[in-house]
Amino acid sequence: MQNLLSEAASRAAAYLDGLPSREAGPLPGSVERLIRALEGPLPGGPSVAEDVLAFLDDYGSPATVASAGGRYFGFVTGGALPATLAAQYLAAAWDQNSFSFVSSPAVACFEAAALRWVKEALGLPAVAEGALVTGATMANFTCLAAARNHVLARAGWDVDRQGLFGAPEPTVVVGGEAHASLFKVLSLLGLGRDRVLRVEADGQGRLRADRLPPVDGPVIVCIQAGNVNSGAFDPAEEVVAWARQRDAWVHVDGAFGLWALASSELAPLAQGFREADSWATDAHKWLNVPYDSGIALVRDAEVLAKAMSISGSYLLPSTHRDAMNVTPDSSRRARAIEVWAALKALGRSGLADMIERNCRQARRLAEGLRDGGVEILNEVVLNQVVACFGDDARTQRVIAAVQDDGTCWCGGTSWKGRAAMRISVSSWATSDDDIERSLAAILAAHREA
Structure with missing residues (x-):
């Protein structure tokens, strides 16, 4: 085994x-x-473990995208900090099932510490309860399940016992640029993709607070911290004020943008989001831990527990925090080890520096592209750059040429009805030299096209 x-x-x-x-x-x-x-076909008998490993490396490694490197700018992908990769390696050897305290006291202790540090880093309420899940989609699911049950409970309906048949109809309000995964979650929760009220967004994808509808009854409003294209933030202060007048639940989809709260320089962009009722974010984006790692936080711990706890379990009652009672999962891997390792390795100042450096690098890319005659479609307020190289066909040719060249990797997107290149700078490994090399490669493809 050691060999x-x-x-x-x-x-x-x-x-x-x-x-x-x-x-x-x-x-x-x-x-x-x-x-x-x-x-x-499936092998007829066992294989030597060393041969299995060699096959994975010899055939698998060359076919990967270099998302762990400094010049991968697709899909808002963070790399894996060295400490988190090593922590994952050790945690895999532990092979803990982290569903409860008794199943793994070590992981339970690390999880409690990791969630406490996340709240401290983001300035979120210490009383909030958290769940470590697979990613932002499941984090949104966890938070919105709690929200659904809570707003219906206030209307006199117990979703846990009665389901949704005959329940009062909750109103879900989202911005016009809400992320697609949010609608998947609403479908899974029985709230429907098409029943939501979509509020018009401005030119940067921000929900327009002046267009919020005059609704009442059970209401959930979802706001975005970091538009997936532009990086823009919904006007949280205005939305929260509107929600409080209606006793509505405010949920934040902050897959990457919520991490702006860890930086004193960038926190003003997201300050108002701290007043929400729940928050969803990804650790495998800007915290730079390995996939898959999402974080759900709910201000009222009891509300999350009511939505997620296992009833009628054959397991004995516990006096400790059992993760299975605050997450959708029972059996689950030890994500907490990587989250804790990242925060331990970076500390408050290191986390802020990493986020600020990536935003500075995004601004440099936007500036260099603009100087080279490329149209930048967004206000670069965070780590996202949306670039257009002419008409849709030409933009698509440039994206293909950049990917074929291999110096860096940038993906395509559709923004305000136009094809565009989306550049997401969110890795600890991205150096200023990586930015200059990538800028030169993109401009070369632009000139060639």
């Missing part, structure tokens, strides 16, 4: 060491080679 794990560490280190000099996308021909290698 096998040592070899795994050696191969992983070699992979990471090669990222600065390799292409940002899969190496040419590697995906086709992997597909051919995987076409065989």
Whole structure:
């Protein structure tokens, strides 16, 4: 076992060491080679573990995108800080099922500490309860399940016992630029994708508070901290004031933008979001821990527990915090170890510096592209840059050329009816040199197109 794990560490280190000099996308021909290698039937007998590892590395590593490196700017992807990668490696060896205190006291203790530190870093209420889940989609699900049950309970309806058949109809209000995953969550919760009230957004994707509807009854309003394209923030102060007049629940979808609260320089963008009732964010974005790692926080701990706790369990009652009673999962991996490791490694100042550096780098990219004749479609207030290279066909050619070149990786998006390149700077590994190399490559593709 020791030799096998040592070899795994050696191969992983070699992979990471090669990222600065390799292409940002899969190496040419590697995906086709992997597909051919995987076409065989299930082996008739056991394989040697070292051979399994070698296959994964020899065929899998070349076919990966270099998202752990400094020049990958797709999908708001953070890298994995060294401390978090090592922590994941150790936690995998522990192989803990972290559903309760008794199943893993160590993980339960780290989880409580990690959630406390997250709240401290973001300036969120210490009394809030949290859940570590797979990502922002499940974090939104967790928070909005609590919200749904709570607003209906105030209307005299117990969702836990009665379900939704015959329940008062809650009104869900979202901005016109709400993330697509939010509608998936509303569908899963029985609230419907098409029943929501969508409030008009401004030119940067911000919900227009002056267009909020005059609704009453059970109401949930979802606001966005960091538009997935522009990085813009909904006007939280105005929305919260509107909600409080109606006794409505305010939920924040802050997959990456909520981390602005960790920086004194950027916190004014998101200050008003601290007054919400629940918050969803990703640790695998701007906290830079390995996938999959999302965080759900609910101001009223009892409300979250009522929505998520297991009733009629065969397990004995516990005096400790059991994660299965505040998350959708029972059996679950030890995400807390990586979250704790990231916050321990960075500290308050390191976290702020990383976020501020990425935002400064995004501004530099936008400035350099604009100077090179590229149209920047968004106000670069955070880490997102939306660039247009002419008409849709030309923009798509530039995106394809950049991806084929391999110096960096930037994805395509649709913004205000136009095809655009979206550049998301959110990795600890991105250096200023990476930015300059990437800028030069994008401008070269622009000129060639």
